[in-house]
Amino acid sequence: MTIRMGGIFGFRFDIDSEKCLRDGVPNIIRIGRKTGARFTFFASMGRAVSIPHMFMNSRTREGAGPDVKRLSALQKLGPLDFFKTAVFNPLIGARYAGILREAWEAGHEIALHGGKNHGSWAAAMPGWDRARIENEIDWAMDRLARAGIDGGITGFASPCWRDSPALYEVLRARGFKYTSNVASESEDAVSLLHNLVSVPVNICGQPGRVAYIEHKRAQDMNDPEVLADFEMNLEKHAALAVAFEHPYYAGTRESGLLEKLLQKAADSGRRAVTLREIASGSG
Template sequence: MPLLTLKIDADTYRGTREGVPNLVRLLSKYQARATFLFSLGYDHTGWALKQVFRPGFFQKVSRTSVVEHYGLKTLMYGVLLPAPDIGKTCAKYMQAVSNAGFECGIHTWDHRVWQDHVRQRDAAWTSQQMQRSFDRFSQIFGRPPKTHGAAGWQMNPYAFEQLEKFGMAYASDGRAMLTEDGALADQTAGPHRLQVNGKTLACIQLPTTLPTLDELLGRSFNGIELTPANIAAHILALTATPRDHVFTLHAELEGQKLAPIFEQLLQGWQEQGYDLVSMEDYFHHIKDQALPTAPLTWAELPGRSGEMIMQPS
């Protein structure tokens, strides 16, 4: 039975309080397992306004209705409203996820700060950010985190080395290259180990192998625009041929306005014969396999602005 790993990024204060509990209920309904990755520090979502000068930003905003999905209040955090401390104010919501039987891990300390700056920062800054996340997670859950999924698929060599210091055996920090319509460009893409600064790291990377909803919504293929009414069918067509996949979803999207689409995907994947699993489940499935190694590589993906960590084809 092929495995489809569900990786859930909780980027914001609102997503953690509202989207996360909704997803726990929906996943439990279908007896699906998943991994929730939490932003554990401040919500500076409003700082995303700086991205207006990045290529593709306006196009993405117009396609995905950012204000509708994230809420005007969230878009003011760090600008006109103080940034809430997610880990301090939402600990009970995170603990409820673990108590419901779902794997939990680190997404980041401050999503906006990490996504915008990590690629240019040094070892000291990187270590400080990651240690704050590690300590806050341990405080909330009473145990150290076992896994990590980078905010915006943004990392640097020091960050990968820090995962080694934390002793993490697996993480999902990057992407697999996709074609324009979201199909895998290389069918051999999947779990691998990274080579960083001439060293092959022990931590196994489980890259996202499917497009996200916000990368597809509003785009057109073969003259057909992808809308909430037909996007699930498009993604299910990408998974029609059985193979292991990792799908990244967001508490702010699939946990709220786009929940009906995600429910269609859950139904469809189960009908296609997939076992819906967590990152931990996937790791245990592949950990004894001979995995390829890959250099640290950056590239862009259709439907998303800016470069991100990419498994080379």
């Protein structure tokens, strides 16, 4: 029905912290309005960090080696917000429910990103049993319902790409239709993963499956260089292109560049649709 010169294009934002939702998402809603893009926001309803797991995370990062080009949370958030996140550690989606609802009402998709705590999920979820995962997801779905978003939640993306067979069992039992737990440049199509539709991310920073703009900036690329690289990625993933970012970065200091990327995509006939639409084949 639509005239599309390019293929299917999705842009996903993972809401990991208070700054993501409070400062980043309102700008992204505005950019969506300007460019006609519809996004998927994977929302953390619980807390951002787990203090006991922070030490473990820093060990993991060191273990990843110097090749992983990423900015640290401290670099991205700045000292004040990093300190506030670590000390106050609020319930993210629950506290700023109005902004989530505003995104939802503007036609963007709200999907789920973990459970009660992004940090503990990232560090420990693969070891959790089914009852623990059910408890986490039911808690988060209840928070979404209380935020006034009680329909159309069909997608799930796991914090830091963690998964386990038990996670997919719970997601199927709870009526989820798709996951986005795979990030690889060689994935160019929707597939099935543990009997759920899998929408891959194929525009991100590698190695380490990190957010796209963050990765390019860590490589010291300027705006024209990132734009050219993005265009090359859209061409490379002609049938299906899915990019990934965090609102606290791409929606704040990089919102100008984000808008340029989306405008460039729209100019070549690629208007971002939600991952739910891609999963259901209507993208």
